[in-house]
Amino acid sequence: MHPTISPDSARIGPARPGRKRPDAGALLRLAARACVWLAAMLALALFAARPAMAQSILRDAETEELFKDMSAPLIEAAGLEPGNVDIVMVGENSVNAFVAGGQAVYIHAGLIGEADNALQVQGVIAHELGHITGGHVIGIGDGAAAATNISILSLLLGVAAAAAGGGAAGMGVMAAGQQAAMGKFLAFTRGQESAADLAGAQYLAGAGMSGRGSIEFFEKLQQLEHRAGYFARSEDTFYRTHPLSRDRIQTLEHVYMRDPAWNRPNDADIEARFRRVKAKLYGYLADPKDTLNHYPVSDTSVPARYARAYAYHKEARVDAALREVDALIAAAPQDPYFLELRGQVLLEAGRPDEALASLREAVEITRFQPLIATMLGHALIATEDKDHYEEAERVLRAAVARDRLNPTAWYLLGRIYDAQGDMPRARLASAEKQIMTGDPGAALQNAQAASASLPESTPDWLRANDIAMEARAQIEDRSKRR
Structure with a gap:
């Protein structure tokens, strides 16, 4: 007895006595369900290839400045404008980097922790720039479409075979078609990764940087694969979105070793700054006990003191944190x-008045770096001294003028406007924060209220209407996805 498809349950199983062979409609319903399955599998593969944007962004003034200087020569070599490309840190400990549309490279904090030097991270950035210039985030839809076309064709063939009486044969055609579809999609993404590898090599060469860091990092990835118990077999490549690290190393070594920059050392200043940032992130993200084991008190280097200061701060050991910070400041006032x-430790310890001097000096030295200016604004408000509100408004307005994508600054600015009785601008500031933090309903409400009270055709009135329009679009988009 050949297996057939039960039309009431769409399961594969033996035919029940007295049941008729399923009609074409039942088979088409099965085909539709199989299409849904394939779509889910392709979505899963796409998710694996391009991580979701729901991950938290970790912002830090020093790290962003380092990323800017590390990436600028590579961005120029890629034919892009450095001011138009963002290198964004994701607050995840996994070793990963990706692009997700637009001109932005996302780097997980765990990748910084795993890298031994800045040149390794620059190799990753060069690779991701290859995805941007190659239009791979847009093009990945082409791979999914081609895979879906193969699957639908195989499903229709399977329906025809089953309708003709060959149920087992029909299901075999469907399964083979779906496997072929997934294979085509994964091969498509592997092709993109290989193209990005070669583009990255070109950008490193154009920037005069050695590809040694790129090779070292791929070797590190290979070690991580082995550490996780994964030993690649040739047939495993069918199920991977990326080429095997082993294959990438072999391909790129031939390219990099011919480049005149192969033996060129990296910029010493960049490397020193990288070690600082790496230690800083370790202290910020790791358990304090792990940080103090990794950077014992016997280590008086700048990176070690930096990491310990964050560890002590996380444990609310304010005096210990300040001792480390003060030692750093003594060496570099x-x-x-x-x-x-220093200002952050004091502010978060409930001593905002003491934080002001350090933060004001930091803002002045950096010429109103937006994130540091935001912290100064926070400290000024936290003093609860209304005499500081005018200064707080000034520094926060300067912060959002230079960096509009700063929800904390907008929140604090809204508090200032509220304290001053300026409710239209308080609502506008709230709408700015809400539209960028995923609350379009509240953003729409506040934007409409601000628009109704602000003078027409002024910049603030126009901005309130822009936010309202964007909020409506987000709400409509969410309703379509339900």
Whole structure:
């Protein structure tokens, strides 16, 4: 007895006595369900290839400045404008980097922690720039479409075979078609990764940077694969979105070793700054006990003191944190990031008045770096001294003028406007924060209220209407996805 498809349950199984062979409609319903299955599998593969944007963004003035300087030569070599490309840190400990549309490269904090030097991270950035210039985020839809076309064709063939009486044969055609579809999609993404590897090599060469860091990082990825118990077999490549690290190393070594920059050392200043940022992130993200084991008190280097200061701060050991920060400032009195950290420790310890001097100096040295200016605005408000509100408004307005994508600054600015009785601008500031933090309903409500009270055709009135329009679009988009 050949297996057939039960039309009431769409399961594969033996035919029940007295049941007729399923008609074509039942088979088409099965085909539709199989299409849904394939779509889910392709979506899963796409998710694996391009991580979701729901992950938290980790912002830090020093790290962003380092990323800017590390990436600028590579961005120029890629034919892009450095001011138009963002290198964004994701607050995840996994070793990953990706692009997700637009001109932005997202780097997980865990990748910084795993890298041994800045050149390795620059190799990753060069690779991701290859995805941007190759239009791979847009093009990945082409791969999914081609895979879906193969699957639908195989499903229709399967329906025809089953309708003709060959149920087992029909299901075999469907399964083979779906496997072929997934294989085509994964091969498509592997092709993109290989193209990005070669583009990255071109950009490193154009920037005069050695590809040694790129090779070292691929070797590190290979070690991580082995550490996780994954030993690649040739047939495994069918199920991977990326080429095997082993294959990438072999391909790129031939390219990099011919480049005149192969033995060129990286910029010493960039490397020193990278070690600082790596230690800073370790102290910020890791358990304090792990940080203090990794950076024992016997280590008096700048990175070690930096990491320990964050570890002590996380444990609310304010005096210990300040001792480390003060030692750093004693060695580099004009370093704005050490001054920023001192202000942060004091502010978050409930001592905002004491934080003001360090934060004001850091803001002045960096010429109103937006994130540091935001912290100064926070400290000024936290003093609960209304005499500080005028200064707080000034520094916060300067912060959002230079960096509009700063929800904390908008929130604090809204508090200032509220304290001053300026409710239209308080609502506008709230709408700015809400539209960028995923609350379009509240953003729409506040934007409409602000628009109704602000003078027409003024910049603030126009902005309120822009936010309202954007909020409506987000709400409509969400309703369509339900």
